[in-house]
Amino acid sequence: MPDNLIQKKNEQTWYVIKQIPKDVRRALGNRSTFTKSLKTGLRSEAMKRRLYWLAQWEADIAAARHAKAGAGDEWRLAQHTVGLDLQQRQTNAVTKIYTPRNPDAAPADISWFEMLPEMVRELRDEGQNEIADRLTSLARKHVDVLENGVNAGEGINLQHEFLMIIGDLEAACTAEEYNLSDEEHSEAQSIARNPTIYKPRSPISPSMIEAWAKHLATQIKSEKTRNSCKARVEKISKFLTTEGAPLNFDTIHKFLNKQGGASQTLANYVWSGRNFWKWASRYDPQFREQFTGQPCPFDGHDLPKTGDSVGKSYIPFTRIEVEQLHKKAKEGGKDDLANLIVFGAFTGARLEEIGRIKPEHTIFDHAGEPIGFKINESKTDAGVRDMPLHPSLVTLYKNLCSQASANDGYLFKGGNNKYGNRLDWLSKQFGHFKTKAEFSKLHVFHSIRKTTTTELHRAGVGLEVLPYIVGHEHKSFTLSVYSAGCSFEQKQEAINHLTYHFSTD
Structure with a gap:
């Protein structure tokens, strides 16, 4: 029937018919075909009328498949949970029933057997006749149990048979709830009987992570920070899949314990996970439906507050140490690094802020x-700001500006790593250099920024000016909300308090 038309025996009326795919038959009333009378004996008219019903049925099939796809692996996870529960109950039964053969052995626990009559009645009422028959057979087969008792071995067998029936009952309920095909129903039974054949997949899918990453691009400016957040959630998702564990507080607690590292590292995992959870609960319908009413599994974790795992912040160099680093860089022929150290010390600017300065960014006085x-x-x-030049930095600044044409228009020669950081190569050079000078891992180029802040603070520069020099958000509500910030002259006066003795050889 290539045109989907048939005529029944002894009838002139045409019918349109369509086979229902096996995977959606349960969702569409357990039918194998759609059939509809077209109420005409004219084939030409029937050819036209059939199109409406074929299109409607295709839409019904697509909707049923979409609903199943939306549920994803929920039914498998449900059966996996059932299987684990039945497995535990069987283990408990074996432990409780089996005892050495002696006169004082406790009688077998057959409380489950007393539940059978009521269960059979309820199953009959719900149309689950096949499973009701199996329970009835089990009861008749062992009708003498209540009168004569049972030994340990028989008790274990009875319990096992009972639990298998319960597993099949759960599979039937799951098949009904999720509109499973016959093949999927059979798989649900298998999972309940042997939960190890299915390892739950993470509810955090790659497509969800990609969609969340696009959202992050509208929230977080730094690509490096966004990629780090994404990598953390991908690692959490991989852990869920590898462990076959649900997304809940206990699992995340286990994940955090396996990570080790500083408290800040763990806090970053918690923050990234919480941000994803918040986004997915709002914008992903499947995730929202699956976890509605459940608490965020990333909330409430007590991170380390004492010991080495707390983590430590970068340590500032002393003024003398900065001067010594500059001297050694000059002696070693590392002029770019030496200039960077001087620039960082007299400005407190971040590495990449320095790497983005061009001659056209210069602020001139009336004399030019x-x-x-x-x-x-x-x-x-807050980091976008006007920065005064310290008098001791002017000569170097002019020299760097004169060489900018050879550096793609920037004061410092640079390149681009995958995040577009121009001075990454100088950062690595500084890292090797300070390690050779026997400074700790907590001493980095950013430590010079801390040196500058420390020197300004000790020179009496107050918090009404200092944040505007180093480009920090002001903690004062009044200043951050109502003030336009301190003047350039105030910052200029403050920066002039810095004193370094850099060698010029």
């Missing part, structure tokens, strides 16, 4: 002399 520069690109909005 450079007195500062603009930082137009920073990791935060």
Whole structure:
């Protein structure tokens, strides 16, 4: 019937018919075909009328498949949970029933057997006649149990047979709830009987992570930070799949314990997971439906507050140590690194802020002399600022500006790593250099920024000016909300308090 038309025996009326795919038959009333009278004996008219019903049925099939796809692996996970529960109950039964053969042995626990009559009645009422028959057979086969008792071995066999029937009953209920095909129903039975054949997949799918990553691009400016967040959630998802574990507080607690590392590292995992959970609960319908009403599994974790795992912040160099690093860099012929150290010490600017400065960012006085520069690109909005030049930095600044044409228009020669960081190569050079000078892992180029902040603070620069120099958010509500910030002259006066004795050889 290539045209989907048939005529029944002894009838002139045409019918349209369509086979229902096995995977959606249960969802569509347990039928194998759709059939509809077209109420015409004219084949030409029937050919036209059939199109409406064929299109409707195709839509019904697509909707049924979409609903199943939306549920994903929920039914397998449900049967896996059932199987684990039955497995545990069987283990408990064996432990309780089996005892050495002696006169004082406790009688077998057959409380489950007393439940059979009521269960059979309920199953009959619900149309589960096949399973009701199996329970009835079990009861008749062992009708003498209540009168004569049972030994340990028989008790274990009875319990096992009973639990297998319960597993099949759960599979039937799951098949009904999720509109499973016959093949899927059979798989549900197998999972309940042997839960190890299915390992639950993470509810955090790759497509969900990609969609969340696009959302992060509208929330977090730094690509490196976004990629780190994404990598953390991908690692959490992989852990869930590998462990075959659900997404809940206990599993995340186990995951965090396996990570080790500093408290801040664990806090980053918690933050990334919580951010994903918040997004998925709002914008992913399947995730929202699956976890509605459940608490966020990333909330409430007590992270380390004492010991080595707490983690430590970067340590500032002393003023003398910065001067010594500069001297050794000069002696070693590392002029770019030496210039970077001087620039960082007299500005407190972040590495990539320095790497983005161009001659056209210069601020001039009325005589045309450079007195500062603009930082137009920073990791935060507060980092975008006008920065005064320390008098001791002016000569170097002019020299760097004169060489900018050889550095793609920037003061410092640079390249681009995958995140677009120009001075990554100098950062690595500084890392090797300070390690050779026997400084700790907590001493990095960012430590010079801390040195500058420390020197300014000790020189009496107050918090009404200091955050505007280093590009931090101001903690004061009044200053952050109502003030336009301190003047360039105030920052200039403050920066002039810095004193370094850098060698010029």
